[in-house]
Amino acid sequence: MPADVRPIARALLSVSDKTGLVAFAQRLAAKGIELVSTGGTRKALAEAGLKVLDVADLTGFPEMMDGRVKTLHPAVHGGILAVRDDAAHRASMQEHGISPIDLVVVNLYPFEATVARGAGYDDCVENIDIGGPAMIRAAAKNHADVAVIVDSSSYETVLAEIEEKGGTTLATRRKLAQLAYARTATYDGAIASWFAEVEAKEAAAKEAEAKAEEVAAPQSRVFGGRLAEALRYGENPHQQAAFYVGGAARPGVATARQLQGKALSYNNLNDTDAAFEAVAEFDPARAPAVVIVKHANPCGVAEGATLVEAYRKALACDPTSAFGGIVALNRTLDADAARAIVEIFTEVIVAPDATEEAAAIVGAKKNLRLLVTGALPNPRGPGLAVKSLAGGYLVQSRDNAVVDDMALKVVTKRAPTAKELADLAFAFRVVKHVKSNAIVYAKDLATVGIGAGQMSRVDSARIAAHKARDAAATAGLAEPLTKGSVVASDAFFPFSDGLITAIEAGATAVIQPGGSIRDNDVIAAADEAGIAMVFTGVRHFRH
Template sequence: MAHILSAVEGTQVDVVPVRRALISVSDKTGIVDFCQFLAKQGVELISTGGTAKALRDAGLTVMDVAEYTGAEECLDGRVKTLHPKVHGGLLAVRGNKLHEEQMQKQGMKPIDMTILNLYPFEQTVAKGAEFGQCVENIDIGGPSMLRSTAKNHSFTCIVTSPEQYGAIQEEITAKGGTTLALRKKLAAQAFALSAAYDSAIASWFAGQLDTDAPIVTRVYKPEFPLKYGCNPHQKPAQISSRLGAGLPFTVKNGVPGYINLLDAANAWQLVQELKQATGLAAAASFKHVSPAGAAVAVPLTDVECEAYEVTPDIRDSLTPVALAYLRARNADPMCSFGDFSAVSDQVDEATAKYLKKEVSDGIVAPSYTPEALEILKAKKGGKFIILEATPNYNPGDMEYREVYGMTFSQKRNDVIIGKDHMNQVVTSKKDLDEAAIRDLIVASICIKYTQSNSVGFSKDGMMVGVGAGQQSRVDCVKLAGRKVETWYLRQHPKVLGLPFKSDVKRQDRVNARVRYIEGDFTEEEKVRWEAQFTTVPEPLTEQEKAEFLSNSKGISISSDAFFPFRDSIDHASKLGVSYVAQPGGSVQDDQVTEACNEYGMAMCFTGVRLFHH
């Protein structure tokens, strides 16, 4: 044994030529071209049944594994590569005298490369195959060859994916063989694949039994490092994908950070669901993993155009996706400052031009026109983050999260709130028109991705107030309600008529209007605020605010969990709420319903709680 160990430790060959390759693949993508390349390098090809036929049909010379081993396949193909001549050829240490003597005695030949795929076990399970068929798709020989080849990576090269063929060809062409660095990398990928494969089998098998939950192995592929985690001192940090699944986005521009990607993941799900539920282009503006705003494409009123600084030429050029983002951004423009955006449809030039004016960190979308991409790439001095969503990405049914050494798992919240959830109207007022249903859907999907407790107010297809993360539900209502008041008062004639100096920037105008509405200046602040105007504005009095707010109506509110008391409804009544959506299920449901009846509101029970943490 000591002799073998010393040989292993003392023999680190860098470039190893490939003279003999063993091939057994179920995914035959690119295998003929790859093997034609190997044959041109003088590589002897050994293969199993279906793969051997495909290679011969392409005119290649191939030796069957049975011919090489001298043992026929048997047991319905269960045994074909489980043979000393196969594994001896893979595991033998080159340059080890004892190994070489034993190989010669037993007629073994060194095998320098194994190209394989594992049986498609997960795909078989996904198709709903019966138990016996799933068991038959548990690969034995493949993982055995994979592990033998990967273990002996000092001399042998394991190839497990068509995606690896190109890099291997380039290296053999340039260097005459595979390098140790590449073989180590491929071996690491192979062992990760083996771990993921065994985990899938173990999880499925245990799931067929009436036993406790199985041991779960999660295998991740590092994708790229992050500058840091949530905070600068949280290093190292990186983003990984589930092995074989890839990421839900590709980076087209910029360098996303930890929180950027969390915002992108939540925002992208939100806009996809809004589009699916309403059929309208949708957008979201995220900050710190909660939406500052979200909206669907509903035409603007003249007053809204004035409040949001939408000139006639901009209004005429708005496409549905641009309109949706404009509304989402104007729900709470102070909170949207430095946001991460998401839109449900292709980003066009009109959307890119509008986004170019806003202070924003990045965007995720399904695609971009060439003109839009060039506009956005120039934003923030070229640092604007542009993510393109992966088409038909499958996030999996289960979610896992590690917190303080504990791993939480749960079924992903894949309920899409739609019209059907608004059917159970429990109040005396029953009429929910299409606009009200749309707004309740918008609010409900928005709070699904808002840190709980949460409530959201919506009007005309856009969120006009989001309350996130409060311990008391009525505090959520009050927090979001204050935002509703600000949104509505931004349309007050005195706010619209503020006489700004021509050099005051857009975001400064936004902030100044909000502070004017709030009115609680310190003396020092008031001096700086007044300096932005050609003439000092008259205050907006509390009476004027109250009179203007009394005209608010038709607003919808949705709650991520039931209202435990009527106090939330009492407060919502001050804001012009006409429609309410909540899961229901409280012992106080009757009291809350009666409160809605007193204020003439229509309330529906969705039956779905939407906590998000």
């Protein structure tokens, strides 16, 4: 046997997720490996007819305190941590009757899942594992002698080595140790983040602003995730990339099932997330809605009487940019919408669900990806946005402000009509998801011009109007749909020039946060043109 291969005589198994457990244990037992287990894991193995030693037989103590204390004992941790080639360690083991444990198989109490299902505080606390992380970390530290498994996906790797080589290699044990520490780090990070959120909610409920600010920025923060997929490359082919799933269980790309199509790229995932978050702003109980995204910016958004009508309206905003885009829907994809979407090259379709007929229509395009998420994310929901900087991270709460909750203030002589007001709310839902500086023209609950990501707000207004003229020419219209439209700005107009550009494009009403030292100049320009303007008091920068 090679020097780096460690035979396995005894394995300790204690798992919450019992996927593949019995078959794994049966193959271990077939190699003559003694099985030691706890609680529900031991029961599952015993019911399968396997001979299993109870941890209590090792420790001399029964499980106690509702299972909180069972493996925290020298008979367990000594067996895991003992360095096999150290004479003093071997002497201690012999003196105290400790037998070595060569394989530790532990996955943890389902804390993240417990939080995700909205369980109460006490239930969440009870699902914080203590003994599990201790055993995992002990085995990972002593990986020179001990193998540790934290996920059933590693079962076959370990079994194959045992059956081929008579034990595990050092290379495999190192890899398993890395996975183990990544899992405990992610687990502890989820617990720390949950405590921070609990404290923040309590502080907000007490209207203790100072305390809320303190809790929102804990002294240290951990972010982690489980590898969902290794990607071919990142934004560019020379960049490495991978997709990790972690954090709050929010419906979207992390929870989606891919029904068909080739593998998603880094850019596909990023753009699909942007599209689905944007379409979630539109309540499916109100109307079907469609968002088309290109390079993380909406290039067409609309509500309609049906999904296919909404798609046609969204596509008309910028059919050139929509080519090769991402299409997100707020309702189940139906056959009519599917037929319309596949008329042009589309990278991804994402929706809460899809009918069998729609899936079959999309399936005729073998490279087109179809994702179903099961639900829409709550646009008002909590969560964190994280951005890496050189040597650190920027962390903020999600922008979960929703225009429907805002108290709109009419600041011009003319108030918007009911139709204008509906379009203004629609436009402000969209502008929240457009990169700053952002300008969105909308008419009849559809975008008709979008200007994104410019250093000057007036340039965004001009670009949006220019795109509207191009779209009108493509559609054979006599004039762009910005005539008689409304306009939304993600932040205040610092000067009246951006507003004047929108007025020249044909806008009759404006929605913006307000708050500029030149608000009076901007309001005066609106009054002079006879248009309506409302302030939201809420800014939607998106860098």
